[in-house]
Amino acid sequence: xxxxxxxxxxxxxxxxxxxxxxxxxxxxxxxxxxxxxxxxxxxxxxxxxxxxxxxxxxxxxxxxxxxxxxxxxxxxxxxxxxxxxxxxxxxxxxxxxxxxxxxxxxxxxxxxxxxxxxxxxxxxxxxxxxxxxxxxxxxxxxxxxxxxxxxxxxxxxxxxxxxxxxxxxxxxxxxxxxxxxxxxxxxxxxxxxxxxxxxxxxxxxxxxxxxxxxxxxxxxxxxxxxxxxxxxxxxxxxxxxxxxxxxxxxxxxxxxxxxxxxxxxxxxxxxxxxxxxxxxxxxxxxxxxxxxxxxxxxxxxxxxxxxxxxxxxxxxxxxxxxxxxxxxxxxxxxxxxxxxxxxxxxxxxxxxxxxxxxxxxxxxxxxx
Amino acid sequence: xxxxxxxxxxxxxxxxxxxxxxxxxxxxxxxxxxxxxxxxxxxxxxxxxxxxxxxxxxxxxxxxxxxxxxxxxxxxxxxxxxxxxxxxxxxxxxxxxxxxxxxxxxxxxxxxxxxxxxxxxxxxxxxxxxxxxxxxxxxxxxxxxxxxxxxxxxxxxxxxxxxxxxxxxxxxxxxxxxxxxxxxxxxxxxxxxxxxxxxxxxxxxxxxxxxxxxxxxxxxxxxxxxxxxxxxxxxxxxxxxxxxxxxxxxxxxxxxxxxxxxxxxxxxxxxxxxxxxxxxxxxxxxxxxxxxxxxxxxxxxxxxxxxxxxxxxxxxxxxxxxxxxxxxxxxxxxxxxxxxxxxxxxxxxxxxxxxxxxxxxxxxxxxx
Ligand SMILES: CC(C)[C@H](C(=O)O)[C@@H](O)C(=O)O
Ligand SMILES: CC(C)[C@H](C(=O)O)[C@@H](O)C(=O)O
Numbered sequence: 001x002x003x004x005x006x007x008x009x010x011x012x013x014x015x016x017x018x019x020x021x022x023x024x025x026x027x028x029x030x031x032x033x034x035x036x037x038x039x040x041x042x043x044x045x046x047x048x049x050x051x052x053x054x055x056x057x058x059x060x061x062x063x064x065x066x067x068x069x070x071x072x073x074x075x076x077x078x079x080x081x082x083x084x085x086x087x088x089x090x091x092x093x094x095x096x097x098x099x100x101x102x103x104x105x106x107x108x109x110x111x112x113x114x115x116x117x118x119x120x121x122x123x124x125x126x127x128x129x130x131x132x133x134x135x136x137x138x139x140x141x142x143x144x145x146x147x148x149x150x151x152x153x154x155x156x157x158x159x160x161x162x163x164x165x166x167x168x169x170x171x172x173x174x175x176x177x178x179x180x181x182x183x184x185x186x187x188x189x190x191x192x193x194x195x196x197x198x199x200x201x202x203x204x205x206x207x208x209x210x211x212x213x214x215x216x217x218x219x220x221x222x223x224x225x226x227x228x229x230x231x232x233x234x235x236x237x238x239x240x241x242x243x244x245x246x247x248x249x250x251x252x253x254x255x256x257x258x259x260x261x262x263x264x265x266x267x268x269x270x271x272x273x274x275x276x277x278x279x280x281x282x283x284x285x286x287x288x289x290x291x292x293x294x295x296x297x298x299x300x301x302x303x304x305x306x307x308x309x310x311x312x313x314x315x316x317x318x319x320x321x322x323x324x325x326x327x328x329x330x331x332x333x334x335x336x337x338x339x340x341x342x343x344x345x346x347x348x349x350x351x352x353x354x355x356x357x358x359x360x361x362x363x364x365x366x367x368x
Numbered sequence: 369x370x371x372x373x374x375x376x377x378x379x380x381x382x383x384x385x386x387x388x389x390x391x392x393x394x395x396x397x398x399x400x401x402x403x404x405x406x407x408x409x410x411x412x413x414x415x416x417x418x419x420x421x422x423x424x425x426x427x428x429x430x431x432x433x434x435x436x437x438x439x440x441x442x443x444x445x446x447x448x449x450x451x452x453x454x455x456x457x458x459x460x461x462x463x464x465x466x467x468x469x470x471x472x473x474x475x476x477x478x479x480x481x482x483x484x485x486x487x488x489x490x491x492x493x494x495x496x497x498x499x500x501x502x503x504x505x506x507x508x509x510x511x512x513x514x515x516x517x518x519x520x521x522x523x524x525x526x527x528x529x530x531x532x533x534x535x536x537x538x539x540x541x542x543x544x545x546x547x548x549x550x551x552x553x554x555x556x557x558x559x560x561x562x563x564x565x566x567x568x569x570x571x572x573x574x575x576x577x578x579x580x581x582x583x584x585x586x587x588x589x590x591x592x593x594x595x596x597x598x599x600x601x602x603x604x605x606x607x608x609x610x611x612x613x614x615x616x617x618x619x620x621x622x623x624x625x626x627x628x629x630x631x632x633x634x635x636x637x638x639x640x641x642x643x644x645x646x647x648x649x650x651x652x653x654x655x656x657x658x659x660x661x662x663x664x665x666x667x668x669x670x671x672x673x674x675x676x677x678x679x680x681x682x683x684x685x686x687x688x689x690x691x692x693x694x695x696x697x698x699x700x701x702x703x704x705x706x707x708x709x710x711x712x713x714x715x716x717x718x719x720x721x722x723x724x725x726x727x728x729x730x731x732x733x734x735x736x
Contacts, residue, residue: 080572080576081572081574084574089574111483113483113484114481114482114611115483134574139523139576139578140577141580141581147527148528149527149581150525151578152522152523152525152577152578153523153525153577153578153579154521154522155507155520155521155522155523157518157520158516159516203625203628205448205453206453206457206502206625206628207502208507209507209519209520210507210520212509213517213519216513235628235629236629236632237632239630239633240632240633240635240636243481243636257574260571260574260604261603261604262607263604264604264608265611265633267608268608268611268612272612273608
């Protein structure tokens with residue numbers, strides 16, 4: 001029986017996690033599987049009360065879980081970085097969750113802010129490297145606080161770390177190629193037997209050390225996937241193309257920092273943060289993977305009960321994929337799709353007046 | 369009489385520069401000012417022929433100009449980074465062009481790909497720091513080419529370098545506050561006497577060294593501008609907001625790398641790369657400033673005569689602002705506005721069938 005560690009966290013985190021767990025309970029009953037839940041009290045409130053961010057003992061307990069479900073961390077009363085680095089990034093790194101998987105998919109019934117694009121055009125997945133780059137926390141100051149101050153911040157990239165992430169991306173393109181082949185490919189490319197595509201997004205013309213490594217790893221990894229087209233876009237051009245021609249993307253592989261940026265843009269394309277799910281994956285399963293909505297703690301609406309729970313519910317679906325319960329995860333996705341296609345109930349971020357619980361309930365009612 | 373150095377450069381660069389220079393000649397005649405042009409042969413062709421990227425002697429000649437007008441550098445036959453770093457970045461750095469000024473303004477008659485937004489909503493300016501950050505070229509490899517390879521790339525940020533850029537942004541918000549006050553401000557903020565806004569875009573919660581310096585410099589600089597609101601957005605959230613609520617921005621101040629990314633997104637908002645102008649400014653005037661369309665060399669359409677010259681023409685307007693010929697620059701902007709409002713002629717990037725020369729001619733015909 002799998003054990004799922006639950007970190008409600010800050011702001012709207014606990015509100016959306018509640019709905020995610022209710023959906024999980026329902027689908028488990030219908031599918032006939034069981035699980036244990038272990039709640040963890042982490043986040044800004046705990047830090048402000050006790051000074052503790054993430055005690056080592058808690059890391060040990062989290063490590064014993066089979067998967068983690070996280071709401072959000074980030075608290076207006078806590079200086080930037082303390083909770084994000086102390087909880088979120090620490091877990092991503094210590095548990096070797098080296099892939100941050102972020103699907104960008106527009107569900108029918110959801111409006112995208114981009115003209116002339118619909119569910120056919122918006123269906124890509126971002127494989128964001130999740131353990132390296134500027135996120136390693138390397139850097140420092142000299143002459144801090146003076147007019148001569150210098151601050152440096154270093155991006156560290158390893159061949160092994162980059163390559164495992166790229167392999168994940170190519171494997172994903174291969175398996176997507178079975179289900180929805182030819183995304184972003186021209187007639188001519190299809191004719192040549194290509195079935196899918198990985199686009200590397202980097203900035204090789206400026207980051208001539210870090211992204212030279214990425215480019216070489218990409219070119220060499222691609223050789224093992226002759227049926228997958230490998231494409232390259234500079235990060236700036238990628239942002240343009242995501243808005244103007246999202247249909248040209250299938251799988252995107254990118255660095256931690258650029259992945260952070262382009263997946264927020266991806267969330268916009270798919271109808272907003274309220275719908276964007278993610279998984280921090282340890283594909284080797286040497287430690288638990290962690291699933292979380294992309295939206296964060298959203299202090300401006302916290303406590304009002306109006307946060308959109310769909311991103312959290314879709315994160316539960318990703319968690320069930322990871323636990324190899326694909327029937328259960330597909331059932332959740334179909335229920336979500338039905339609610340979104342119906343156009344109601346909707347939380348305020350989607351232009352409706354429903355509250356978090358209404359939407360969670362609607363998804364549970366939509367199970368077939 | 370000012371001397372303008374002209375670097376046509378690669379790909380579509382010379383094609384759009386030609387139209388920019390024709391507009392310049394026309395406006396000079398109408399406004400009765402004179403100038404000298406000095407052409408410089410730099411770019412991929414020269415490099416491939418002679419192995420020279422940018423000889424020191426040429427730098428000396430460029431330095432003697434009052435302003436530079438650049439088309440684009442970047443050549444499919446040259447490895448990434450060589451021309452970009454060797455020409456573009458070298459000039460930005462050596463000539464202390466520490467501000468990269470990129471207006472994001474939707475002209476009436478131009479379609480933006482974002483639903484429900486028009487010229488009223490899309491009118492911001494990005495002040496991109498242009499001499500530091502990941503662009504300094506600091507970094508290296510160890511065990512290059514092996515499975516144990518590590519590549520690092522370092523962002524260097526100085527208090528003085530950041531502060532001068534922030535001061536430029538606040539001064540700009542102040543002067544914009546005179547012409548188009550209250551952008552992005554609430555009723556309540558207007559009531560409190562605020563007239564403009566600077567939004568710092570960074571990632572303080574992850575880049576806790578580099579962006580801690582930025583945040584402290586920002587807070588301290590803001591004190592000298594009591595009538596300007598200072599706001600902060602994480603770069604990921606900024607990308608969302610630029611698409612969903614562009615009207616909330618007035619002046620954005622940001623790092624070199626993030627500025628590169630968000631200004632391409634800004635170019636999309638304003639109707640595409642064919643319309644995005646920029647200035648690499650040395651506000652202290654210790655060396656020439658350089659004006660260039662944002663689009664780059666666009667090898668896919670080079671030689672076809674269909675590149676949109678508007679970005680280059682608007683870059684000439686920025687150049688004339690810098691030469692303190694504001695009547696001439698306004699005249700160009702009004703002529704461009706007239707052509708865009710008329711909806712024709714349009715190059716293919718805007719959905720038309722006109723060629724580069726047609727559009728350049730139309731702008732010249734539109735001078736009143
Ligand atoms: C909260 C922050 C540290 C985090 C990140 O930058 O990775 C968030 O923006 C995300 O994308 O998950
Ligand atoms: C060509 C490249 C080096 C350049 C940059 O990254 O600054 C370009 O993208 C730009 O924005 O001017």
